[in-house]
Amino acid sequence: MKRYLSVAFAIALPALLALGLAQVSLAKDLPEPRSGEIRFEVTDKEPQVAEMYHLAPHTFTFKQEFQKTSFKAFDVSLVTFPSPVKTAHEVNNTVHCEYFRPLSPGKHPAVVVLHILGGDFELSRTFCKHMAQNGISALFLKLPYYGERRPQGINKRMISDDPVETIASMRQGVLDIRRAAAFLAGQPEVDPEQLGIFGISLGGITSALASTAEPRFGKVCMMLAGGDMAQIAWESPEVKDVRERWIAKGATKEQFYESLKCIDPVTYAKNVHGRKLLMLNANQDEVIPKSCTIALWKAFGEPEIVWYDAGHYSAVRFIFDALGRATKFFQPEQASEKAAAAEKAPTSATTATLVKPVANEPAASSSKK
Numbered sequence: 001m002k003r004y005l006s007v008a009f010a011i012a013l014p015a016l017l018a019l020g021l022a023q024v025s026l027a028k029d030l031p032e033p034r035s036g037e038i039r040f041e042v043t044d045k046e047p048q049v050a051e052m053y054h055l056a057p058h059t060f061t062f063k064q065e066f067q068k069t070s071f072k073a074f075d076v077s078l079v080t081f082p083s084p085v086k087t088a089h090e091v092n093n094t095v096h097c098e099y100f101r102p103l104s105p106g107k108h109p110a111v112v113v114l115h116i117l118g119g120d121f122e123l124s125r126t127f128c129k130h131m132a133q134n135g136i137s138a139l140f141l142k143l144p145y146y147g148e149r150r151p152q153g154i155n156k157r158m159i160s161d162d163p164v165e166t167i168a169s170m171r172q173g174v175l176d177i178r179r180a181a182a183f184l185a186g187q188p189e190v191d192p193e194q195l196g197i198f199g200i201s202l203g204g205i206t207s208a209l210a211s212t213a214e215p216r217f218g219k220v221c222m223m224l225a226g227g228d229m230a231q232i233a234w235e236s237p238e239v240k241d242v243r244e245r246w247i248a249k250g251a252t253k254e255q256f257y258e259s260l261k262c263i264d265p266v267t268y269a270k271n272v273h274g275r276k277l278l279m280l281n282a283n284q285d286e287v288i289p290k291s292c293t294i295a296l297w298k299a300f301g302e303p304e305i306v307w308y309d310a311g312h313y314s315a316v317r318f319i320f321d322a323l324g325r326a327t328k329f330f331q332p333e334q335a336s337e338k339a340a341a342a343e344k345a346p347t348s349a350t351t352a353t354l355v356k357p358v359a360n361e362p363a364a365s366s367s368k369k
Contacts, residue, residue, distance in 0.1 A: 022238035025228070031075070034064040038081070040182040045215035048271050052262060053174050053213035055084060062183060064099070066161045074102045074132035085172040087144075089151045094147045094278065095176045097255070098125065098140040101189060109194035110137035110184040110217075111330050112177055112210075114203030117159060119146050123200060123316075130323045136330050137190050141180050143206065144169045165257050170209065170263040177210040184336060194216070196330050200224055201312070205232075205265065209295035209298060211275070212268035218357075220272065222327050223280040223311055227299055228265035228291030230257035236287050245352065267297035280322055283354070287312040298334040309356040321355055 037059050047055065069076050078340055079097040086093055102108050109317040113130060114123040121140070124259060126340045128138035145158045158169040177197070185192035196219035199207035204225025209222040226232060233242050235255060246256050261267050277300055281293045306325060315322075 010027055010277070018282055019333050029216070030066040030068065033066065033340050033346060034127060035062065038062055038179075038183050038186045040179060042363070043215045045271075048212050049215070050262070052171055053178070055178055056174060057368075060084075067149065070128070073104070074100050075130075076100055083144075084175045089119055089145075089154070089156065089173070091151050092144055092149045092153060092180060093157075094149070095179065097180065098128070099182075100128040100138040100140070101187075102135050102137060104135055107191035107221075108135055108137045108187075108189055109330055109332050110190040111178050111196045111198050111208075112137065112184070112217075113138050113140045114143065114177075114197070114199030114206050115140070117202035120290070121147065124203070126319070127198065127200075127323060127326060131327050134327050135332060135351030136327065137184065137187070139184055141260060143173045143176060143203075151240065159242070161245040161290075163242065163246065163256065166242070167253045167260070167263050170206070173206055174210045175346050176361070177206070178214050181214050181216050191332070192341060192355070194333065196220060198223070198326055198330070205229070208265035209263060209268075209328075212265055212271040215271070218334065219276045219278075221278045221280070221297075221329050223322060223326070224285065224288060224315060225279070225296065226281075227264060227269075228290040228292045229264040230260040231295075233260065233290055233291050263343075266295055266299040269301075270328040273301050276329075277301070278325070279303060280325065281305060282310045282312055282315040283305055283307040284310060285312045285315075304352075306353045306355060309354060317357055318355060 022328040038061075039057075039059050040055060042055070060081055061080060064077050064079050066075060067078040077099045079099045081095050082096075083093050083095050113124050113131075115121055118188075121142070124140050128140050144159050145151075145156050150156065158166070158173065160166045160169065177302050181195055181197075183315065184190050184195060195216045197207045197211055197214075197217045198221040199205070200223045204222040205227075207220060207226070208225055210220050211217045234253065243256075279293070279297060279300075281288075286292070297303070306321075308315045310317060316322050
């Protein structure tokens with residue numbers, strides 16, 4: 001995934017530069033570094049959260065260091081805080097984030113942004129920049145064993161060929177995300193009532209799972225994601241090592257499926273009913289089986305879904321469409337709009353959109369179901 005998406009993203013980079021989304025850092029006056037404490041409080045919906053994703057009320061520390069950039073509409077800072085989970089690898093026990101903060105006055109919605117399996121961070125940063133440019137605070141979080149969190153000299157990954165290790169890392173990722181939500185809610189420029197989460201591929205699946213465990217995420221946008229984690233792991237060429245190791249141990253397919261239910265967003269789907277959801281998927285996805293996308297869509301209450309006429313990797317052709325849709329989705333809502341949305345929540349009406357490439361540019365046609 002990293003190889004193909006990286007190549008496709010490189011092809012799109014000149015156009016992104018023209019939009020000002022990939023500018024080079026330049027010197028300017030920087031705010032002083034910050035450090036402090038964040039209070040994690042649970043909501044009245046905490047009893048609905050699966051036990052393995054529970055967090056008790058607590059306080060944690062954070063550090064924030066501002067970076068030199070040329071952006072005028074937002075600034076960028078590096079944010080770190082301790083993971084709630086202590087692993088044997090000390091470097092993995094600190095969560096590393098990049099915070100894209102709008103500089104316009106007033107309170108802003110805020111989004112946690114997650115990356116792909118291959119760890120191509122530029123794709124996630126592009127979404128963060130576009131969101132921040134449009135008044136949305138975006139916190140790009142690096143999942144366990146990615147980036148600065150990967151131990152040197154050890155072949156350790158979040159998605160391992162050992163399902164037990166994968167489950168432990170996914171749990172850590174979800175708990176890290178819960179602290180990230182608390183960090184955003186505690187920032188003076190953020191409206192704590194308008195928190196969301198966005199991710200692509202592995203990040204999309206993790207976003208779906210984290211949304212079932214963190215009640216404060218009122219909006220969830222999942223790109224190239226699906227449910228039925230075991231089927232994805234069993235059938236996807238991206239993680240064939242997982243399947244092969246399981247078979248080598250003499251375990252069965254049924255046991256494999258049962259073992260991964262605890263990290264499958266479909267398992268806890270009822271927790272997100274009534275929230276605002278958006279799915280961006282590829283109708284020819286060769287990594288996430290379409291049946292897995294449909295399983296997540298149905299379990300999550302058949303929310304709005306966009307089908308890109310593409311495969312998992314070639315969906316990068318639609319990056320501009322996805323940037324626009326995701327940013328619009330997380331745009332600020334006025335009190336009247338939120339009230340109207342709440343009244344419409346219990347409906348089964350679904351909007352399905354098919355987006356096709358026309359003359360090398362994406363064009364959309366939609367139908368309602």
